[in-house]
Amino acid sequence: MDLAEHRFRTFPGFHETLDIGAKLVRPEQPVIACVGDGDLMLQLGDLETLSRERLGVVVVVFNNFRLGSQRKRVEAYGPVMGVDHGNPDFAKLAELFGCRGYRVDEPGQFRDALTDAVSTREPCIIDVIIDPDARPPRVQVSREAR
Ligand SMILES: Cc1ncc(C[n+]2csc(CCOP(=O)(O)OP(=O)(O)O)c2C)c(N)n1
Numbered sequence: 001m002d003l004a005e006h007r008f009r010t011f012p013g014f015h016e017t018l019d020i021g022a023k024l025v026r027p028e029q030p031v032i033a034c035v036g037d038g039d040l041m042l043q044l045g046d047l048e049t050l051s052r053e054r055l056g057v058v059v060v061v062f063n064n065f066r067l068g069s070q071r072k073r074v075e076a077y078g079p080v081m082g083v084d085h086g087n088p089d090f091a092k093l094a095e096l097f098g099c100r101g102y103r104v105d106e107p108g109q110f111r112d113a114l115t116d117a118v119s120t121r122e123p124c125i126i127d128v129i130i131d132p133d134a135r136p137p138r139v140q141v142s143r144e145a146r
């Protein structure tokens with residue numbers, strides 16, 4: 001699959017709406033949502049929709065236990081507050097909602113988790129624990145893919 005042609009970017013609190021729509025329109029295509037932990041926390045209720053409708057969306061959570069991008073701004077202007085937070089175990093939380101849950105602590109575990117999650121065609125959350133200080137690589141997105 002050519003991700004460059006099929007991906008779209010959005011902002012916190014909106015991805016589930018788009019994922020659900022994408023899966024409803026193209027039920028045979030894998031839908032993989034890559035989100036931050038803060039983003040997921042804004043829309044946990046949508047996991048109930050994924051579960052109830054049995055929509056096989058795979059949600060990959062890049063979990064750094066912080067609002068990382070906002071923290072960078074806060075660090076530049078003064079005392080750091082309100083940007084670090086505890087999270088529940090998202091894999092267990094997924095199961096409480098009736099979804100499948102995976103936890104990835106090591107990079108080597110990710111491929112198997114993603115392969116398994118996509119193959120189940122069930123709603124899945126993959127909780128990927130990442131280095132809190134890691135910065136995402138800069139990605140060029142063409143105007144057509146935006
Ligand atoms: C509805 C909404 N609330 C707040 C923001 C401001 N905002 C932009 S990025 C961000 C942090 C997102 O944190 P996370 O999803 O954990 O991603 P990280 O930066 O840690 O990778 C916030 C709060 C926003 N853009 N939209």
Ligand SMILES: [Mg+2]
Nearest residue numbers: 036037066068
């Ligand atoms: Mg985060």
